[in-house]
Amino acid sequence: MKKSITKTLSKSRPSLLSNLPYLPKWHCALYTLPNILVNKSSVVEAHPNSARRYFQSTSIKKNTNTGGSASTTGLSVPEEILKLTQEQYQKVSDMYLESLLDELEAISEENYDLIPEVELNQGVLNFEIKGKGSYVVNKQPPNKQIWLSSPISGPNRFDFYQNNWISLRDNTNLTKIINKELQEASNGKYSLSI
Numbered sequence: 001m002k003k004s005i006t007k008t009l010s011k012s013r014p015s016l017l018s019n020l021p022y023l024p025k026w027h028c029a030l031y032t033l034p035n036i037l038v039n040k041s042s043v044v045e046a047h048p049n050s051a052r053r054y055f056q057s058t059s060i061k062k063n064t065n066t067g068g069s070a071s072t073t074g075l076s077v078p079e080e081i082l083k084l085t086q087e088q089y090q091k092v093s094d095m096y097l098e099s100l101l102d103e104l105e106a107i108s109e110e111n112y113d114l115i116p117e118v119e120l121n122q123g124v125l126n127f128e129i130k131g132k133g134s135y136v137v138n139k140q141p142p143n144k145q146i147w148l149s150s151p152i153s154g155p156n157r158f159d160f161y162q163n164n165w166i167s168l169r170d171n172t173n174l175t176k177i178i179n180k181e182l183q184e185a186s187n188g189k190y191s192l193s194i
Helices: 002-012 086-110 174-185
Strands: 117-121 124-129 133-140 145-150 154-161 164-166
Touching: 086 117, 086 124, 086 133, 086 145, 086 154, 086 174, 124 174, 133 174, 145 174, 154 174, 164 174
Parallel strands: none
Antiparallel strands: 117 124, 124 133, 133 145, 145 154, 154 164
């Protein structure tokens, strides 16, 4: 019985896709996106059966900054950061991470209870400050940045600017952030000298 119904349907209904120059709307997964995902004011009108009508349009504004590309705050990025070569970045970031490692290891040797773990491996420095949590300081070569993940101050990105690792978002200094949190954890006993 099932075979005869299937054969009858297939004979009476030729393939819908065979005569169409485009896929029908029921065949396109993007066509059925929920309306809550789409900002209706920015919908691009296209063919009624096209999934493109659900993508947002983006107006591109010409960058008029004289300093180059924009930072996360929308301000222009200083030329010094833009002109930093990959070789220079590798050199200064490696020197910084090794200096930070040396200082943290020295503190750990003197007071293992404060910093029980310090490790640098392939551009990623992991250390723990007792009572505060785990820190990760790592290189980001594609962006020529160093990123910090702190249990206290959270994540941040730093660019090499005026011989310091500075956040363009809030103008904070990487060493000063780590130093402040280290001093708070040690009641002012330890600080970084890099």
